[in-house]
Amino acid sequence: xxxxxxxxxxxxxLNNLISWVKGLGLDVNRVDGENSTIxxxxxxxxxxxxxxxxSIEIVDKVQRIQExxxxxxxxxxxxxxxIKVGDNEIGGKxxxxxxxxxxxxxxxxxxxxxKAVKAAGATVLRGGAFKPRTSPYAFQxxxxxxxxxxxxxxxxxxxxxxxxxxxxxxLDLFADVDIxxxxxxxxxxxxxxxxxxxxxxxxxxxxxxxxxxEEWLMSAEYIMSGGNNRVILCERGIRTxxxxxRNTLDLSAVPLVxxxxxxxxxVDPSHASGLSRLVRPLSLAAVGAGADGLIIEVHNNxxxxxxxxxxxxxxxxxxxxxxxxxxxxxxxxxKI
Ligand code: PEP
Ligand code: MN
Numbered sequence: 001x002x003x004x005x006x007x008x009x010x011x012x013x014l015n016n017l018i019s020w021v022k023g024l025g026l027d028v029n030r031v032d033g034e035n036s037t038i039x040x041x042x043x044x045x046x047x048x049x050x051x052x053x054x055s056i057e058i059v060d061k062v063q064r065i066q067e068x069x070x071x072x073x074x075x076x077x078x079x080x081x082x083i084k085v086g087d088n089e090i091g092g093k094x095x096x097x098x099x100x101x102x103x104x105x106x107x108x109x110x111x112x113x114x115k116a117v118k119a120a121g122a123t124v125l126r127g128g129a130f131k132p133r134t135s136p137y138a139f140q141x142x143x144x145x146x147x148x149x150x151x152x153x154x155x156x157x158x159x160x161x162x163x164x165x166x167x168x169x170x171l172d173l174f175a176d177v178d179i180x181x182x183x184x185x186x187x188x189x190x191x192x193x194x195x196x197x198x199x200x201x202x203x204x205x206x207x208x209x210x211x212x213x214e215e216w217l218m219s220a221e222y223i224m225s226g227g228n229n230r231v232i233l234c235e236r237g238i239r240t241x242x243x244x245x246r247n248t249l250d251l252s253a254v255p256l257v258x259x260x261x262x263x264x265x266x267v268d269p270s271h272a273s274g275l276s277r278l279v280r281p282l283s284l285a286a287v288g289a290g291a292d293g294l295i296i297e298v299h300n301n302x303x304x305x306x307x308x309x310x311x312x313x314x315x316x317x318x319x320x321x322x323x324x325x326x327x328x329x330x331x332x333x334x335k336i
Pocket of ligand 2: 102103271297307308
């Protein structure tokens with residue numbers, strides 16, 4: 001339930017209302033937006049008498065929220081959420097490039113790719129240390145050593161880093177990681193989501209391979225209901241009957257999710273297609289659809305990559321994507 005407060009209301013009256021609602025056993029999420037103050041009431045709101053709240057002097061209107069996701073709902077928070085990571089502001093009118101290899105393979109590799117993607121325009125470095133591979137015989141990532149190498153690349157380039165977590169048990173290893181990624185395969189690992197809800201780090205939540213938009217937003221709600229509102233969503237393609245691409249990029253999800261939530265929405269054209277030659281057109285399409293950023297796999301030597309070489313761009317191809325996206329940004333009212 002959302003309670004919209006009249007402009008210019010007294011803080012004292014507002015605090016009285018908040019205490020009264022909390023006394024009913026509900027949590028209150030206060031958002032001071034540009035145009036209004038909104039109280040989001042979370043919990044069993046059947047105990048609330050809407051007419052009674054409506055009759056309070058400072059209340060402009062009361063609205064029940066039908067959707068099962070509350071904190072992630074745009075009705076709770078009409079303005080776009082902007083998440084600060086290092087010098088980056090993610091979301092709102094900002095457009096952000098995250099780039100780097102699928103997996104961290106060696107110090108030489110990650111540092112070289114980090115320098116190259118930074119020079120091309122990326123402002124966050126990606127690299128997998130714990131890899132969720134379909135086959136147990138495939139390269140599983142360098143694990144804690146991989147995180148140490150990412151931190152070395154961060155030291156040398158100044159770029160914040162994002163890497164995927166697979167287990168709650170590894171959380172301590174992520175202490176110096178700037179953004180924690182929850183991969184598609186873990187989107188509904190509810191114990192992990194709950195634990196990340198207690199963290200203060202931004203969480204990059206990828207859409208599951210076969211999950212609906214509502215399930216995806218409910219996973220964001222798991223994190224947010226624990227107190228961590230710094231969630232970034234990422235559409236990375238869903239499984240359909242089409243075998244020519246690795247997944248099917250659900251581009252319509254981008255404007256749809258931006259309508260339903262206030263969270264930043266990214267697109268991953270690399271995992272969506274599995275084909276490096278499709279990354280550029282899908283990137284441009286994602287910008288047109290209103291994405292807040294792109295996460296793109298870039299490798300200095302894709303033929304020899306230990307994971308996802310076929311979908312990885314070379315640094316110069318990534319730079320070409322960045323330059324073309326820059327031309328498009330004014331059309332979608334965004335800036336780098
Ligand atoms: C990745 O980003 O390397 C990855 C494994 O992505 P996804 O979870 O989207 O498959
Ligand atoms: Mn990958």
